[in-house]
Amino acid sequence: MKKIDMHAHFFPRIEREEAARLDAAAAPWLRIDEDGETGQIMQADKPFRPVYRALWDPLLRIEELDRHRIDMQVVCATPVMFGYRYDGRAAAEWAARMNDLALEHCAYNPKRLKAMAQVPLQDLELACAEASRAQASGHIGVQIGNHLGPLDLDDDHLIAFLQHCGENRIPVLVHPWDMMTDGRMKRWMMPWLVAMPAETQLSIMSLILSGAFERLPASLKLCFAHGGGSFAFLLGRAENAWHCRDIVREGSPHPPSHYLDRFYVDSAVFDPRALSLLVDTMGERRVMLGSDHPFPLGEQEIGKLVAEHPGLDAGAKARILAGNALEFFGLQT
Amino acid sequence: MKKIDMHAHFFPRIEREEAARLDAAAAPWLRIDEDGETGQIMQADKPFRPVYRALWDPLLRIEELDRHRIDMQVVCATPVMFGYRYDGRAAAEWAARMNDLALEHCAYNPKRLKAMAQVPLQDLELACAEASRAQASGHIGVQIGNHLGPLDLDDDHLIAFLQHCGENRIPVLVHPWDMMTDGRMKRWMMPWLVAMPAETQLSIMSLILSGAFERLPASLKLCFAHGGGSFAFLLGRAENAWHCRDIVREGSPHPPSHYLDRFYVDSAVFDPRALSLLVDTMGERRVMLGSDHPFPLGEQEIGKLVAEHPGLDAGAKARILAGNALEFFGLQT
Numbered sequence: 001m002k003k004i005d006m007h008a009h010f011f012p013r014i015e016r017e018e019a020a021r022l023d024a025a026a027a028p029w030l031r032i033d034e035d036g037e038t039g040q041i042m043q044a045d046k047p048f049r050p051v052y053r054a055l056w057d058p059l060l061r062i063e064e065l066d067r068h069r070i071d072m073q074v075v076c077a078t079p080v081m082f083g084y085r086y087d088g089r090a091a092a093e094w095a096a097r098m099n100d101l102a103l104e105h106c107a108y109n110p111k112r113l114k115a116m117a118q119v120p121l122q123d124l125e126l127a128c129a130e131a132s133r134a135q136a137s138g139h140i141g142v143q144i145g146n147h148l149g150p151l152d153l154d155d156d157h158l159i160a161f162l163q164h165c166g167e168n169r170i171p172v173l174v175h176p177w178d179m180m181t182d183g184r185m186k187r188w189m190m191p192w193l194v195a196m197p198a199e200t201q202l203s204i205m206s207l208i209l210s211g212a213f214e215r216l217p218a219s220l221k222l223c224f225a226h227g228g229g230s231f232a233f234l235l236g237r238a239e240n241a242w243h244c245r246d247i248v249r250e251g252s253p254h255p256p257s258h259y260l261d262r263f264y265v266d267s268a269v270f271d272p273r274a275l276s277l278l279v280d281t282m283g284e285r286r287v288m289l290g291s292d293h294p295f296p297l298g299e300q301e302i303g304k305l306v307a308e309h310p311g312l313d314a315g316a317k318a319r320i321l322a323g324n325a326l327e328f329f330g331l332q333t
Numbered sequence: 334m335k336k337i338d339m340h341a342h343f344f345p346r347i348e349r350e351e352a353a354r355l356d357a358a359a360a361p362w363l364r365i366d367e368d369g370e371t372g373q374i375m376q377a378d379k380p381f382r383p384v385y386r387a388l389w390d391p392l393l394r395i396e397e398l399d400r401h402r403i404d405m406q407v408v409c410a411t412p413v414m415f416g417y418r419y420d421g422r423a424a425a426e427w428a429a430r431m432n433d434l435a436l437e438h439c440a441y442n443p444k445r446l447k448a449m450a451q452v453p454l455q456d457l458e459l460a461c462a463e464a465s466r467a468q469a470s471g472h473i474g475v476q477i478g479n480h481l482g483p484l485d486l487d488d489d490h491l492i493a494f495l496q497h498c499g500e501n502r503i504p505v506l507v508h509p510w511d512m513m514t515d516g517r518m519k520r521w522m523m524p525w526l527v528a529m530p531a532e533t534q535l536s537i538m539s540l541i542l543s544g545a546f547e548r549l550p551a552s553l554k555l556c557f558a559h560g561g562g563s564f565a566f567l568l569g570r571a572e573n574a575w576h577c578r579d580i581v582r583e584g585s586p587h588p589p590s591h592y593l594d595r596f597y598v599d600s601a602v603f604d605p606r607a608l609s610l611l612v613d614t615m616g617e618r619r620v621m622l623g624s625d626h627p628f629p630l631g632e633q634e635i636g637k638l639v640a641e642h643p644g645l646d647a648g649a650k651a652r653i654l655a656g657n658a659l660e661f662f663g664l665q666t
Contacts, residue, residue, distance in 0.1 A: 150517055180515035180528075184483055185535055188542040189581050193571050195513075197563060198531035202518055209521040226570070230530060233566035236604025237559070237630070238526050244629035248522050271569025277610045296577035297570070 002322040003070045003303045007266045007290025010075040011055045012101035022094050028080045054294035058108035068302040076116040076143035079177035088123030095120050099134045116141040121148050128164040140329045141171035146203040153203040154210035166220030171329055175225045176200045200229025211251045213262045221328050228265035232281040266290025267306050276311050284316040288324045335655040336403045336636045340599045340623025343408040344388045345434035355427050361413045387627035391441035401635040409449040409476035412510035421456030428453050432467045449474040454481050461497040473662045474504035479536040486536040487543035499553030504662055508558045509533045533562025544584045546592045554661050561598035565614040599623025600639050609644050617649040621657045
């Protein structure tokens with residue numbers, strides 16, 4: 001059975017000097033250990049996250065895809081690369097450079113490795129320009145963060161960017177980042193375990209409850225990472241609230257469940273019960289294999305959760321493992 | 334079939350003058366409209382939330398319980414009443430007054446109405462004293478907010494309070510409040526739809542990942558509101574993270590799934606698929622009917638989701654609708 005992993009990350013060999021040209025204190029760079037196998041994503045002198053070679057070396061990436069029997073993987077930036085808080089022009093140059101490096105990574109095996117671009121989201125004109133430039137140069141979509149400072153996904157600025165993508169048939173993966181904490185829950189990766197799924201749910205809910213889906217073109221291909229965060233499980237709570245509380249429904253003519261055919265989610269939920277609920281809720285045409293590879297919080301055996309799920313039939317598995325992604329990205333079968 | 338709703342709220346007829354003695358700017362009071370049927374929870378001159386008579390009038394509450402065929406309901410404070418940010422002594426007096434008013438509310442029909450107390454959580458000694466005083470005066474448990482300013486539930490101060498409750502057989506309901514937003518998502522009740530379930534998940538995860546369940550007595554009866562927030566759906570994500578990332582497991586000798594027999598959740602998830610996942614994950618002995626009545630974000634027909642669930646057998650329904658709550662609160666059958 002064909003398998004396409006549509007959510008994976010890369011981080012290029014960025015030297016400290018190059019990062020420093022964007023921001024000496026916080027722009028990320030890659031420190032590779034002496035053995036060449038492991039390393040750290042760094043911000044200035046500070047380790048941000050331990051990583052290993054599959055993140056930057058397409059040779060090892062392809063070896064791992066072979067081992068997991070994955071036919072194609074779509075890579076995109078590690079969110080710390082986004083650079084949304086810098087001057088637009090500087091961020092646009094940075095994004096273009098990262099996007100070129102992503103294509104270089106994929107050029108090792110262009111049939112099996114594809115890339116989604118990053119954009120300088122803080123500047124609408126430059127973000128649209130980079131999305132289109134990246135599309136023309138071979139990227140098959142863009143990845144954006146789920147919010148821009150204080151602006152959630154329903155903000156006019158972000159809607160205008162999504163509009164551009166819809167009109168130009170550029171698929172969009174929305175990835176949580178810059179996680180809400182109110183200054184709490186620093187330990188044990190709580191921002192990744194708790195706030196990331198909440199950020200993603202927030203983004204979906206803000207598109208729904210603002211009425212944004214009424215204005216966005218139906219042609220827009222939109223996917224949310226990590227199974228859409230906590231959205232599917234909490235849909236009942238939102239649905240009840242929309243029906244029973246005036247201020248919840250004031251921006252949206254239909255209840256949340258009306259909009260489930262307007263977006264996709266990936267399958268990175270790590271539990272067969274959660275995947276059952278996800279597919280039952282979203283439908284088998286709206287879930288795509290996504291692994292978050294090669295991070296420890298990603299799938300350890302890419303595609304296993306879907307392929308071995310006892311409750312999904314062969315047709316559903318074929319769609320989730322590959323068919324939906326082919327449609328989403330407009331790829332040839 | 335017997336039905337006990339173990340999560341419902343009340344708000345007493347607090348006059349503005351009484352609230353002002355605690356805090357003229359922010360302590361909540363009840364403004365009842367001329368018809369006596371509706372009103373507003375107020376903070377100074379500012380409406381906080383529209384409410385209706387069942388919240389303060391036990392006569393209408395019992396009429397509604399009759400209509401929904403609910404045998405018993407356990408009421409507790411509306412979280413805006415907690416008063417955790419005030420001086421401990423002032424908050425202790427306020428809590429005692431609210432708790433006495435809760436018992437007064439229940440005295441209308443003491444067989445069918447029970448109360449859980451609030452405590453001045455910011456002062457450990459006073460909180461334990463009020464929990465024990467309330468227990469002695471007829472409260473069948475306490476409700477606490479899921480965090481105290483910057484302190485999550487794993488903080489030593491909060492653990493010491495839970496220890497007191499465990500040793501004195503005082504059941505505890507943990508309710509989300511003071512929701513994280515990082516200054517975003519103000520509209521459409523997003524803090525209730527997104528951040529409340531995240532707060533609850535955070536509290537459960539902080540007890541697990543800190544190793545607190547290793548120190549808390551097994552006698553502690555602990556329940557988390559709203560089906561435990563997004564915890565059950567995201568358990569797979571947490572489980573994978575615990576196994577694959579050292580910093581996730583550094584405080585806890587066992588993976589998150591090991592601790593599912595240490596706490597309960599209520600059934601307020603508003604969707605049969607979500608309830609299926611919840612019962613599959615937690616087990617039928619760990620879910621109790623809870624409605625969030627009489628708020629619009631609560632169950633509109635208390636107990637219907639459980640009673641009419643197509644996938645639960647009669648034994649599971651009997652446990653979830655009443656048996657588990659009888660055990661949790663140590664009530665006679």
